[in-house]
Amino acid sequence: xxxxxxxxxxxxxxxxxxxxxxxxxxxxxxxxxxxxxxxxxxxxxxxxxxxxxxxxxxxxxxxxxxxxxxxxxxxxxxxxxxxxxxxxxxxxxxxxxxxxxxxxxxxxxxxxxxxxxxxxxxxxxxxxxxxxxxxxxxxxxxxxxxxxxxxxxxxxxxxxxxxxxxxxxxxxxxxxxxxxxxxxxxxxxxxxxxxxxxxxxxxxxxxxxxxxxxxxxxxxxxxxxxxxxxxxxxxxxxxxxxxxxxxxxxxxxxxx
Numbered sequence: 194x195x196x197x198x199x200x201x202x203x204x205x206x207x208x209x210x211x212x213x214x215x216x217x218x219x220x221x222x223x224x225x226x227x228x229x230x231x232x233x234x235x236x237x238x239x240x241x242x243x244x245x246x247x248x249x250x251x252x253x254x255x256x257x258x259x260x261x262x263x264x265x266x267x268x269x270x271x272x273x274x275x276x277x278x279x280x281x282x283x284x285x286x287x288x289x290x291x292x293x294x295x296x297x298x299x300x301x302x303x304x305x306x307x308x309x310x311x312x313x314x315x316x317x318x319x320x321x322x323x324x325x326x327x328x329x330x331x332x333x334x335x336x337x338x339x340x341x342x343x344x345x346x347x348x349x350x351x352x353x354x355x356x357x358x359x360x361x362x363x364x365x366x367x368x369x370x371x372x373x374x375x376x377x378x379x380x381x382x383x384x385x386x387x388x389x390x391x392x393x394x395x396x397x398x399x400x401x402x403x404x405x406x407x408x409x410x411x412x413x414x415x416x417x418x419x420x421x422x423x424x425x426x427x428x429x430x431x432x433x434x435x436x437x438x439x440x441x442x443x444x445x446x447x448x449x
Contacts, residue, residue, distance in 0.1 A: 194245070194276075194346050194347075194350050195245065196221065196222070196245060196246070196247045196276075196346065197243060197245035197246055198226065198243070198245075198246045198247075199218050199221055199222045199224065199225040199226070199246070199247050199248075199249075200225060200226050200227075200228055200242070200246060200247070200248045200249065201214040201215060201218050201225055201226070201227045201228065201248075201249045201251065202228040202230065202240075202248055202249065202250050202251070202267075202270070203227070203228070203229065203230060203231070203249075203250070203251040203252065204230045204231050204251070204252045204253070204260055204262065204263035204266075204390075205229075205231050205251065205252075205253065206231055206253075206317070206390060206409035206410060206411035206414065207253075207317045207409070207410055207411065207414045208414065209253065209282055209314045209315065209317065210251045210252060210253050210280070210282045210314075211227070211229075211251070213251060213280060213282055213312050213314065213327065213335075214249045214251040214280060215227075216327075216332065216335060217249055217278070217280065217310075217335060217338075217339055218249050220335075220336060220339035220340070220342075220343070221247065221339065221342075221343065225249075228240055230262075230263055230266045230267060231390050231411065232388070232390070233389075233390065233391075233392055235266075237266065237269045237270060240270050241273075242270075242271065242272060242273045242275040243273055243274075243275060244273065244274040244275060245275075246275040246276070247275070247276045247277075247278070247307070248272070248275050248276065248277045248278070248304065249277075249278050249280060250267075250277050250278070250279050250280065250295060250299055250304070251279075251280040251281070251282065252280075252281060252282075252291065252295060253281070253282050253283065253314075253317065254281050254282065254283040254284075254287075254288040254289065254291035254311075255291075255365075255367060255407070255409075256365055256366055256367050257287065257288065257289025257290055257291060257362075257363050257365075258289070258290060258291055258294060258362060258363065258365050259291055259294045259295050259298065260407065260409070261365075261407065262390050262391055262407060262409075264298065267298060267302065268298075268302070270302055271302060271303055272299065272302045272303030272304035272305075273303055274303060274304075274305060275303075275304055275305070276304070276305050276306075276307045276350070277299050277304035277305065277306055277307060278306075278307055278308045278309065278310070278342065279292060279295045279296050279299055279306060279308075279309045279310075279356070280309070280310050280311075280312060281295060281310070281311045281312070282311075282312050282313075282314045283311060283312075283313060283314070283443075284313075284314060284315065284316030284317060284318075284319070284322050284323050284439065285313050285314075285315075285316060285322045285323030285326070285439045285442070285443050286316075286322070286435060286438050286439045286443075287438070287443070288311040288446075289358070289359075289363055290358045290359050290362040290363050291311070292309055292310075292311050292356050292357075292358060292446075293356045293357065293358025293359070293360070293362070294358070294362050296309060296353075296356040296358075297360075305352050306352055306353045306356075307342065307345065307346075307350065307352065307353065308338075308341075308342050308345070308353060308447070308448060308449050309353055309356050309447075309448040310335075310338060310445065310446065310447050310448065311445065311446040312327060312331070312335070312445050313326050313327070313331065313442075313443050313444070313445055314326050314327060316435075316439065317409075317410055318370070318408075318410065318423065318428070318431060319428065319431060319432050319435060319439070321432075322435060322439035322440075323439070323443075327445075331445060334445050334447075335445070338447045338449075341447075341449055342449070345449065353448055353449065356448055357448075367407070367408060368408070368431070369403055369406070369408065370406070370408035370423055370427055370431075371393075371401045371402075371403035371406040371408065372401060372406075372410065372412055372413050372421045372422060372423050373401070373421070373422060373423075373424065374399060374416075374420050374421045374422070375420040375422075378418060378420040379399060379418075379420050380417070380418060381399070382417060383396060383399075384415050384416065384417065385399055385412035385415065385416055385421055386399060386412075388411055388412070388415045389401075389411060389412055390407070390409060390411055391405055391406070391407055393405040393406050394412060410423070
């Protein structure tokens with residue numbers, strides 16, 4: 194099958210999922226287009242997909258589920274029978290029901306699922322877990338996966354009928370983790386507020402609405418002087434909780 198256009202459609206507050214999708218899509222074509230659903234400013238009316246397009250759909254796993262913000266934005270996109278590779282990234286704990294949920298969402302929006310993958314990356318909050326991943330071994334596995342995808346495209350395209358996981362999906366239990374900032378160090382550039390995926394940071398005070406924050410850490414990632422942070426006590430409690438779950442190296446998962 195000949196592919197017309199290649200797209201990366203993602204929610205990636207810390208840019209990790211974006212990196213993985215771009216690495217994968219580059220194995221198909223260097224001429225891909227990014228559709229960034231992290232940003233509130235992305236005009237979804239401009240997204241027009243066709244049957245001969247290949248779309249890499251990517252999200253990070255948030256407590257074993259697809260981020261709610263992505264779900265809301267993705268529901269407005271029509272797949273128009275385009276082929277999709279569903280990709281979930283997770284920080285060396287578990288992706289649980291994230292991939293099956295993304296798989297179901299993609300089918301519901303009119304995509305044909307060509308393949309799926311759960312890729313281990315550095316944890317977005319506790320960076321010691323999965324540190325440096327995807328590493329050389331991971332990238333070799335991703336290249337091999339994409340070679341199989343290319344082989345599949347050259348033959349009769351067989352779609353993925355199912356992805357392992359639970360239906361109904363696991364209950365979402367997100368611990369509140371709204372970042373704070375050092376007011377004395379802040380240069381009032383406004384980047385944290387403008388790039389917050391949910392618009393929960395006040396554009397004048399730069400304070401975060403903890404009730405609406407999804408703990409994605411986009412504001413921490415984009416702060417040019419590193420003055421936004423998560424409270425050390427919260428981080429330490431999370432580290433203690435995750436140590437047993439995240440210390441052992443987890444494997445990437447591939448479905449073709």
